[in-house]
Amino acid sequence: MLLALTGSGAVAPAAMAGDAPEYGSITGQLSFTEEPIGSITGFVKGIGYLDESAGRVDYLYGEFDVVDGSFEFANVKPGSWEVRISATSDGVQWSPMYVAGVPLQSQAATITVRAGETSDVGTIALHRAPKVEGVISAPPGTPKVAVFYLQNGTTGEFEWFTNTVTDESGAFAEGLLVEGTYRIQMRSDPDLAPRWWPDGRTMADGQDVVLTEGQVLEFSGSLTRPRYPMTILPRIAGSDRFQTNVAVSRELFPPSTDPFEIPVAYVVSGEKFPDALVAGPAAHHEGGVVLLSRQGEIPASTWIELNRLRPKRIVVLGGDSSVSASVVARLGEIAPVERIAGANRYETSRLVAERVFACGASPCIERVFIATGRDYPDALSASAPAAKLGSPIILVDGKASALDAPSRELIYKLASQGVYIMGDSKSVSDGIEAGTLQLPDASTRIGGPNRFWTSLGAAQRFFPKADDVLLTTGLGFADALSGGPLAAAKGSPMVLTRPNCVSRGMAGLLQSLDVSRLRFLGDSNSVQDNVLDTICD
Template structure:
């Protein structure tokens, strides 16, 4: 008989005392003095193995995964999905005892489930909870009460154990899909966190039921790795052999665990996903696949943003009281010192002229600022004085920025104007002045702004112009062709699909230039495609509203100067392709452009739509 089998037998003997309904609790209950930490852990691991065995029975025979080629495949697939086996969640996100308020938890439960179909649904569940003090572990006592909601229990356990409510919610979903289940059964609540009680053993009331599962699992998760405990064999900062599956023939893979929180998750579920599991992130892999830690990472990411990223330390927001003040905030962050070579000034009322000005400003080392068309905005004037530029470029004809503004700017620094009879001629003149020669150019419609925004950042980072055309035209106009020829452009990159820049324009371009189109199903996917081409990797990224142009205009110049991608986002959440692209390029630092009216705090935490 193996040591694990003996331990499970001992645990079963300890726990087989009787059963009671999942929602019934004694008024007062002792800690779990009857089970040692290792006995309880062995029982828990047995349950994990049994659940994986049940999954395996639905697939073919195990396929060994131990070879070096398979390990390389797994790592490549992980990189493509954003999953990193050695860093599942940051210590800060894991041990945040103030992550959510009780009200926020209740609102979240209701939002996820929608409508409850029975009284055991977590958004509706009420329990009488015991006062409990564990005999070992790092949690403080839990003060019991009558009629506590699931949200209140999760909140109080969060505070008692110093573990994030987001971790608890994710684990509830990962183990039993409880958060989204509108009609869970008592049997499901009995093993809510998948902790401690294998399906083959009866369980003492100390360990089963919603309250006991949440509190006991939280105690265990925070106890792992404690030098006073028994769980010290996983080494942080060193390579550890982690199995792919309870079946030994599936092999192991080397994982360098980066923090204590990730080690805790591997103690709790001691398997890593293999290449097949990662290749189908929302589905099943093969018979050697285990999904626990993959699903934890994926669910947390989808609900709360990337678990590896501490939003408070990796995200900053540049915003002002209005679009002009936001442009100034972006300028100050990008150019903290005075003496810049140039400042570009464009109208804040329209988008067209600034689209081509942004890459020019970035390439020439200065910011793009906005002004009211009829008078120089006070905030803009003050920022130009601080910057003390060698020169100022006014973008657009007098219909866009009138002569009164130009006169005021001339009092601050030598000023010239670049403008044409329309937005298309203005963009050509900017390109000719700022980029007399260039290897490539971006082409975008001048009828709308979204596609040109991400193109402007990419263009600025690679010293290339953005030329605007009438995207509905059947062919390329001769003036744009002449501008491309004079700059000795070899490659033209079209921003957007054929719905915004016609196939006729592409056909005409292809006769003289290498022509590539980057167009997605919507503005968000187009921004992803443009950025993937221009930025294979980037530790920093900018985010701007895909529905409002002013913040993104000046942000495109800043992103181009920082040689970082600019992505578009929805107001309340991050589109999945954008989130996945941020993962792929390795963007650990985000700069949000505009206030919460443009991008909510959910975007800051990379919460997906």
């Protein structure tokens, strides 16, 4: 909408001709707390709620010259208007005010405009505006924004007033302000939690910034180092993957003076991932533990842990290439051993799912998880959610154009509702997803642009409220393979990360959820002590 904006005879662009409705006008007077120097340019912004169409809005905007302080806005559509005026003179900014001299839209009086009539708003007093200028530091490449919330003098509540975007260096200058008390929020990347100056997580944690007429305030804030509210617990780690695995087992079954006799121990390869990926939910479902072995020998730490736990039975996953016959024979000295092995990793996963989770002719679980067996990250991200829900993980060839018949048959046998598909369509094809569409509920895909975002998506979906988070590397399988059952037992998500940095989404998750404790799984080569200090992807 174009409007004729006039002040002491100066005319701005006029309204467009045509079948426009009959207009009214708004007039008024500006006063200044000190004499302006030089010419004065006024600015108007308004929003109108129009009478002729319920719920319809229109906008008033433009600039006008001010000579004797009077102004007139012609060609205004009939309706109720909220109008804000500001001005500049010889480089000086004057505070923006709504009609009746109030700074906040919630305080603004409405102006009723009628066709063919003039609505006079009286005098609007403008003060010399304060200015805030400074720098917000944040990770390189991220936009920075300063958001100003002004305290309502009547209610005491802080309300949005304006925001400004910094330049590439983080520098900014905001001069369209009014006198008053502010809280200033610093924002960066959308997934990096904001801070309230100087270092608050919430508005209540921020400090007041009081601005007076004409004041110039130097500002400095930082989002460079993410700040997390939780306690960092001692990491779970050993000198190698096998001792780390035992450390996880001891978290699940802490040392006791009473002898153990746990229901089951799943023994899987700690050197090759394919057959081992589905062990976590199965072991959790049966009240057991996952322990790692070498192909040709049982590590000393694993052997000692097996003797401590004294499982009633042992289940070995995979064939001789994963866990040799000699290892199976030695395991038999502790408890009866059952080997579950298919012709390939996909069949092994199906055998485990049916052996552990089937309960007759009718489905007895709501959903199963599907993940590619070509790589390990997505299946590992499914481990804690699947264990929590009492669901199996079925591995498929994610590049296949369709769901294979044995997997389809098993899914329909086990799941009463649907499936969760881990990873995007590059990990598990759309054709495979289509093979699940006859289940009552549509399949739910949990994926992201990479393994870390997929892991984050699983954590957010299945653990929306968690006291603890387990953080482990996504660049190796062994530590995460051990951690799935532990995370599920504690009702916590296990999130994959790079060794030296966390994703922006992970930073936001840790700062936004009610997480009180964070624990690293694996040694410092897997997850560095300062991993939280650096944001990546």
